[in-house]
Amino acid sequence: MILLASSSQDDLYRWERGIYGLAPVSFSTDLAMLCDQLTKIKPDILLLDNDLPGLDGSEGIALLMRLSLETKFIILSHVVTDEIEWELFRIGVRGFCKIDVESGLLRAVVEAVRKGELWIRRSLSWRLLNELVTMTREQNQIRRTVSELLSNLTRREYEIATLVGNGESNKQIARRLSITERTVKAHLTEVFRKLEVADRLKLALIVKGSVSPRPTSQTEH
Amino acid sequence: MQTITVAIADTNAGRRKKLEQLLGGRPGIKVLGSVMNGSNMAAGSEPAAVHAIPIEDAVIKVNRLSPRILFIHLDPSGSESLTLIEALNRECPDTFIVVLTDESVQEERILQALANGARGYMSHEADSSYFLKAVRVVDDGEIWVPRRMLGLIMDKVCADISLWGRGSLDLAS
Numbered sequence: 001m002i003l004l005a006s007s008s009q010d011d012l013y014r015w016e017r018g019i020y021g022l023a024p025v026s027f028s029t030d031l032a033m034l035c036d037q038l039t040k041i042k043p044d045i046l047l048l049d050n051d052l053p054g055l056d057g058s059e060g061i062a063l064l065m066r067l068s069l070e071t072k073f074i075i076l077s078h079v080v081t082d083e084i085e086w087e088l089f090r091i092g093v094r095g096f097c098k099i100d101v102e103s104g105l106l107r108a109v110v111e112a113v114r115k116g117e118l119w120i121r122r123s124l125s126w127r128l129l130n131e132l133v134t135m136t137r138e139q140n141q142i143r144r145t146v147s148e149l150l151s152n153l154t155r156r157e158y159e160i161a162t163l164v165g166n167g168e169s170n171k172q173i174a175r176r177l178s179i180t181e182r183t184v185k186a187h188l189t190e191v192f193r194k195l196e197v198a199d200r201l202k203l204a205l206i207v208k209g210s211v212s213p214r215p216t217s218q219t220e221h
Numbered sequence: 222m223q224t225i226t227v228a229i230a231d232t233n234a235g236r237r238k239k240l241e242q243l244l245g246g247r248p249g250i251k252v253l254g255s256v257m258n259g260s261n262m263a264a265g266s267e268p269a270a271v272h273a274i275p276i277e278d279a280v281i282k283v284n285r286l287s288p289r290i291l292f293i294h295l296d297p298s299g300s301e302s303l304t305l306i307e308a309l310n311r312e313c314p315d316t317f318i319v320v321l322t323d324e325s326v327q328e329e330r331i332l333q334a335l336a337n338g339a340r341g342y343m344s345h346e347a348d349s350s351y352f353l354k355a356v357r358v359v360d361d362g363e364i365w366v367p368r369r370m371l372g373l374i375m376d377k378v379c380a381d382i383s384l385w386g387r388g389s390l391d392l393a394s
Contacts, residue, residue: 092379094372117368118375125371126364129335131378133310136336139381140307 001026001041002110003071005034006049011076011099015047018103019110031055038067045110049099050077050084062091072113076101086124090131095119146206152194160187164200165207224249225360228288230256230279230305231321236345240292240321243349250356253286276305280312288316290356295320295334295342297327303337310338317359321345332373341365 004015005028012027019025026041028034031054038046046068048061055061065073074095075088085096095113097106109119120128150158163173170188174181188200197203227244229252231237237255245252256279274282283291291309296302306318319341320334331342340359343351355365366374 089375092375094375112368115369116372116376118371119368120371122358122363125366126340126362128371128374128378129340129364129366132336132374133338135378135381 001043002045002047003028003034003037003041003043004047005029005052006047006076007053008049011049014100014103015076015106018101018106019047022107022110022114035064035067038064038071042068043071045074045114046071047074047076047106047110050075050079050088051099058087058091061088061093065092074109074113074119082124085121086127089118089120089124089128096121149195150207153191157187157191157194160184161191161195161203161207164188164191165204167204224251225290225356226251226253226286226288227290227292227356228253228256228283228286229292230283231292231294233294236294236321240345240352243352244356247353250353253288256282256286256291276301276308279305280308283309283313283316287313289360291316291318293318293320293339294345295322295326295330297323297325297330303333306334306339307337317341319343319355319359319365328370328373331370332377335366335370335374336377342370 002019002023003026004012006012006015007029009029012029016025016027023044026037026043028037031052034048034052037043046064048055048064050057050061055064061073061075065071072095073093074097075093076097076099077084078099080096080098088096095109096119097109101109112119118125118128150161153161159177160173163176168176170181170184174184177184191203192198195203195206197206227250229237229240231240241252241255244250293302293306293309302320306320309316309318318339320331320339321344322331322342323345334342341355341364343355343365358365
């Protein structure tokens with residue numbers, strides 16, 4: 001299902017012609033109707049007029065995206081600038097083009113996005129890659145910090161920290177390692193002290209490598 | 222038109238020669254010396270050692286040559302080429318890396334190469350016109366990545382954001 005949303009009948013008519021035969025089509029002519037249909041139909045693709053009355057720019061679109069996580073958003077806009085377009089890709093839209101896009105091209109856009117491709121101008125795509133590179137660098141940094149900290153643990157402490165990371169209780173850990181619960185607690189106290197954490201949830205997240213034990217700003221330099 | 226300098230990091234002499242010939246003598250492109258040695262290997266044979274020289278040496282060499290574009294052969298497995306890409310991206314920010322792949326290299330691995338700082342990728346077998354175009358596009362500061370891979374990058378960025386509990390793509394700031 002492809003949902004078309006615009007307050008302009010002309011736009012809707014042109015878009016429908018462009019994507020004719022690709023999939024069943026539904027229409028929304030205002031925001032309330034669009035929210036309703038997104039929630040109910042959960043279309044594969046949404047073609048959305050960026051100037052739909054009441055739609056509050058990229059923030060409004062981000063809210064719409066939460067109504068149907070599986071829907072791929074393609075935004076059509078009267079105004080095309082790098083800033084507007086990039087702002088939309090930052091919230092996760094899958095395609096962007098001019099509102100008066102030629103219908104053959106619109107068809108190509110929809111087909112590409114449906115296949116999982118991203119319809120973004122080449123002059124912007126480096127920014128997306130940049131996000132990935134920055135993110136990867138942060139994660140590697142965290143991983144390095146974590147492994148440095150974990151290397152301060154004794155083998156037994158490390159073993160217990162890993163089990164906490166797997167969500168096991170002190171009792172389960174005691175049974176598994178054939179030691180008393182009191183010994184587990186004593187080891188954990190030492191682990192908390194060495195890793196500078198206060199509770200087992202934070203410890204679990206650190207062991208899993210998903211959070212940094214310290215603020216990243218401190219670890220980066 | 223300003224000359225774009227290009228260097229090639231590939232331990233396989235055969236593949237390296239082929240690319241040197243393809244790019245050499247083209248207007249606006251100058252092929253600099255090679256970053257990897259490995260001429261002792263017969264053309265077409267896969268090198269046993271992943272890189273003929275250590276990563277630190279490769280970084281020094283690239284810094285000295287200072288090519289605008291560096292083609293790096295991406296091994297189908299092992300961490301060496303990824304580590305090399307990461308190190309070069311950090312230490313030689315004025316050199317843009319394009320990785321060269323063949324059908325043995327999985328998509329996820331290409332994604333990792335891009336995540337570590339490569340600005341594009343293409344097949345060793347790509348048409349020469351693509352190589353020339355990629356050199357110019359990457360020199361312009363853009364990236365040489367097809368729409369399909371851009372879709373995967375977006376998937377990964379969005380997945381990591383939800384995993385990390387961030388509300389938007391607002392990371393770098």
